[in-house]
Amino acid sequence: MIITLAEVADVMTDKSEITNRHCSRADLENHWMPFTDNKSFKREPRLIVRGKGIHVWNNRGERLVDGSSGLFSVPCGHCRHEIAAAVHEQLQVLDYTSPFLRGHPKSFELARRLAAITPEPLNHIFYGNSGSEAVDTAMKIVMAYNFARRQSQKNIFVSRERAYHGVNIGGTSLAGIVKNREAFTSVLPGVAYMRSTATPDRKFIKGQPGDGGEDLADDLLRVIKTYGESRIAACFIEPIAGSTGVLVPPEGYLERLREICDQYDIVLVFDEVITGFGRTGSAFAAQEFGVTPDIITMAKAMTNAAQPMSGVAVHDRIYDTVVGAAEENMIEFFHGYTYSGHPAACAASLATLDIYEKENLFQRAKDLSGYFLDSVFALQEHPLITDIRGYGMLAAIELLVEERPGMRGHDFQKRLFDAGVHVKTTGDAALIAPPFIIEKSEIDDMCGIIREVLDSYR
């Protein structure tokens, strides 16, 4: 059933019903919520009960701007009826089939469409259900590639300080954010870390920092020297480090990493779970920055978040090596998920790609970026703000640390929620990434609310 805005408004007037339906303490207890302070959330729940366009509604019936597109995942806006209809229709035709040794037409159609928007020659798509699965899948593809070409001594993965690559064991092993790994003491050995591209000496840089990129990338040479020239399997990076607070790569950085990876036969992986599907103004950051990796991971905006889904786009050379190494009639890659390429997720993703195309949303993101970044950077004189960074339709506002790191950020997102904006925070950084369909006047409103909330600390 498609819910119209008028119906949303109708339901919203019956606040008590919503509160009773969504907010009983007993109802909340059993769900152990992810990345959440469960104790305080359940005392003071902040539930979202509906979404439409750039807005969501909370359980008190109040409307909020979705300033982070959920988790960077709803660029087309919420509750797109085209996507809902495609999923509905698919579930009535074919709800499920085993993805092992069986297939259904939509997964192939989607892979063709995705290969058309990923850079050449990344033409083979492996499906998962989350960004974390995409990252772990990419690690296993690298291992299988090296096994197939008798290079299994290449078993060191390189990541970076402040990296976020999801929460499965592979991604946790690559993690460079302390809190995301300190309790998890049995992760993979054989991961080395480069420096992050944070530039604490230079603040309030809009877009790419202008220099220093090549030096930072040369950190990969340090790792190569430490382990040996033939030992490095892959280098995983987020082209823009998102979850840690939007660290935009300095000019020359990605290009230099590519050069080093070519020189030492290292697989370069761009984790584009946040940057994929237009967030930078191009389909992928790889195209935006003009550097082609060997593997791209994607998720989130792949279905406009209407269905869980992720993908790994793989270079022809890697696919051909793994597939070519197996004997005829033998499975080539012993990996996959029950829901790899689920029919409903494929239908959602195809409908999402249609919207991106029809509404020219990647170009819209590019065109709107200047206005968006100017509006966010206009907050920079505020005494509570210590830095702002941004690129495309993605920005981070770094707040002055209160007593303990992270305390102010956490409080800030609560105050913003109560004032009418949903924003994801990480530590003391607020990550602003609205849907691409947002209008300029709505950006003004959103930034106005952010300013008011900043002022509330005075």
Ligand SMILES: Cc1ncc(COP(=O)(O)O)c(C=O)c1O
């Ligand atoms: C770069 C990156 N990789 C992987 C992930 C994990 O994705 P998921 O939460 O869908 O597992 C995220 C999530 O934010 C991400 O930003």
